[in-house]
Amino acid sequence: MEYQGHPSWTLWNVNLWLSNDIELNTMAREALEHGTKDEAAEELAEKLAGKKTPDGAIYSKKNLRYALGGLS
Secondary structure (H helix, E strand, O other): OOOEOOHHHHHHHHHHHHHHHHHHHHHHHHHHHHHHHHHHHHHHHHHHOOEEEEOOOOOHHHHHHHHHOOOO
């Protein structure tokens, strides 16, 4: 089910936080400088393992890879 033009609420929410939180955004951009979108998603998933957005969305590799698409 689409949410705000994204495939799901979870993907939208992780994208929202990755795009608007300066610390997360910087971390994501640095990860993209070191490799591909897949490699950056893997790196971020490891750094954010077990963490969720303040709204409760999981920072999974899949969710992060989707969100990175808007930054690359």
